[in-house]
Each structure stands twice: as structure tokens, then as C-alpha cells.
Amino acid sequence: MEPDALEYDAVILAGGRSSRLGGRPxxxxxxxxxxxxxxSLDAAGGAGASVVVGPDPGVLPAGVISCREEPPFxxxxxxxxxxxxxLAGSGAVRPLTLVLACDMPNVGMAVHALREALQLHGPPRERNAPHPPVSSRGPQALGPDGVMAVSADGRRQPLVGFYSTPALERSMQDLRSRGALTNSSMTALLASLDVQLVTVPAGSTDDVDTWDDAAALGVASQEP
Structure with a gap:
């Protein structure tokens, strides 16, 4: 499968408090x-539709929508x-959803690696679909619910992944039914998903939490 044949939408998270950056978004x-x-929007290129979740994203490219989680933060x-x-309200419901945080300057390399994994193994199978024969699946055959980035030193990054949209919806509804959606982590949202870990290039999931992180990565404050 060619990477561009992937059918996916993108959810880009841009709504944290940035408390260790003095509130600078x-x-x-x-x-x-x-x-x-x-x-992050460039890294999500090829998505059928993209949404930025967070306050005041500024001017967005044509076709990119924005929204806010409730309650805020x-x-x-x-x-x-x-x-x-x-995305569903805009009519966009594709089999896969690319979830990205907006604080990783080199995330495009990680997304490329995930796309290569999907190209090599084929898209995640449906959860109830029959398994291919073991001999043809190989040890790294994809599970039903997508792929997640993991750094070379073994750190998982759930905010860089292609996930089955139906599986995300099921997990979301389960958390909501238990009153547990608000303040839940990505780990909780993905806990019931069968996701393949994909090692991505060094530095591609390094994120900016502090000004020291920003300096180390060559990230600058926006000029007024």
C-alpha cells in the first residue's frame, strides 16, 4: 500500500496550559x-480532514477546523x-485518526516512520476480521487498532499515532459512560486498544515542556 492511499483524519492537540513556559502557548x-x-499540520499532510483542538489557534489553513474540549483544559x-x-460533525469519519501533539518540532519524521509501517504491513485489520495465516503475518503484523510511536530508548509517545477511529470512539464512549473522560490521559484512552509500537527516528518525538527543552531543540518564542 502506498502511504498516500491511507484514509485518515487528523486530530492535533494544542490546548495545554504551558505552565512551565509561563503560559506561552x-x-x-x-x-x-x-x-x-x-x-504538526504539515506532518499530518494527506489527512482527509484535520481539526486543531485548543484555544485561539490563530489563522488556520483553508479546510482545517478548530474546536475546544469541554471543560477547557x-x-x-x-x-x-x-x-x-x-470531524464527525463536518462529515469526516475515516478508518484511521492521526493523533498529534503540537509540541514536537521534528514530529514529521515520526509520522513518516508510522506511515512506512502501515505501508509495509497494510492498514490495521478490522477487530473482528479473520487473521491471515501466521506464516504470512510475521512477528510484527499489525493489530486491529493502529500504530504508536516509540523512541529509540523505549519511551512510548501516545500523542503520535495512527489509531482506528471506531476503536477510539468505543474507548471514548466507555470513559464517558463511567464519568471518567474529563481529566483522563491518553494512556487511559488507549488502554483497551491493541496497538503496534513502531520505533521512530531519534529526536522525532522530543517535545517542548520547558524553556530549557526549547533551547536544546532550537525552538524560539514567537516574535510579537
Missing amino acids: KHRLTYDGATLLQR AGPAAAVAAGLAA
């Missing part, structure tokens, strides 16, 4: 002449849920 920081939000699981709802 991460998505407005710049790297190599572009904001971190624009770099309710955590990444609630933000993904808001993004999925916004």
Missing part, C-alpha cells in the same frame, strides 16, 4: 521558520473526543 513557538502548530482524552466529534 506551545503551538505559537517557532522552529525553522514555522510555528510548531504549522509543523480537561486533558488529552477529552481533547481527542472533542476532535472526533468535530
Whole structure:
């Protein structure tokens, strides 16, 4: 399968408090002449539809929609849920959803690696579909619910992954039914998913939490 044949939408999270950056929104920081939000949108190129979840994303490219999780700052699981709802409201419901945070300046390399994994193994199978013969699946055959980035040193990054849209919806509804969606983590949202870990290039999931992180990665504060 060619990567461009993937059918997916993108949910880009841009709604954290940035408390360790003095409240400066991460998505407005710049790297190599572009904001971190624009770099995430570029990394999601090829998505059928994209939504940015967070306050005041600024001017967005044509066709990109925006929304906000409720209540504000309710955590990444609630933000993904808001993004999925916004996509569904726009008529976009594709088999896969690319979930990205907007604080990783080199995330495009990680997304490329995930796309290569999907190209090599084929898209995730439906959960109830029969398994191919073991001899043809190989040890790294994909599970039913997608692929997630993991760094070379073994750190999982759930905010860089292609996930089965129906599986995300099921998990979201389960958390909501238990009153647990607000303030839930991505780990909680993905706990019931069968996701393949894919090792991505060094540095591609390094994120900006502090000004020291920004300096180490060459990320700058946006000029007024």
C-alpha cells in the first residue's frame, strides 16, 4: 500500500496550559521558520480532514477546523473526543485518526516512520476480521487498532499515532459512560486498544515542556 492511499483524519492537540513556559502557548513557538502548530499540520499532510483542538489557534489553513474540549483544559482524552466529534460533525469519519501533539518540532519524521509501517504491513485489520495465516503475518503484523510511536530508548509517545477511529470512539464512549473522560490521559484512552509500537527516528518525538527543552531543540518564542 502506498502511504498516500491511507484514509485518515487528523486530530492535533494544542490546548495545554504551558505552565512551565509561563503560559506561552506551545503551538505559537517557532522552529525553522514555522510555528510548531504549522509543523504538526504539515506532518499530518494527506489527512482527509484535520481539526486543531485548543484555544485561539490563530489563522488556520483553508479546510482545517478548530474546536475546544469541554471543560477547557480537561486533558488529552477529552481533547481527542472533542476532535472526533468535530470531524464527525463536518462529515469526516475515516478508518484511521492521526493523533498529534503540537509540541514536537521534528514530529514529521515520526509520522513518516508510522506511515512506512502501515505501508509495509497494510492498514490495521478490522477487530473482528479473520487473521491471515501466521506464516504470512510475521512477528510484527499489525493489530486491529493502529500504530504508536516509540523512541529509540523505549519511551512510548501516545500523542503520535495512527489509531482506528471506531476503536477510539468505543474507548471514548466507555470513559464517558463511567464519568471518567474529563481529566483522563491518553494512556487511559488507549488502554483497551491493541496497538503496534513502531520505533521512530531519534529526536522525532522530543517535545517542548520547558524553556530549557526549547533551547536544546532550537525552538524560539514567537516574535510579537
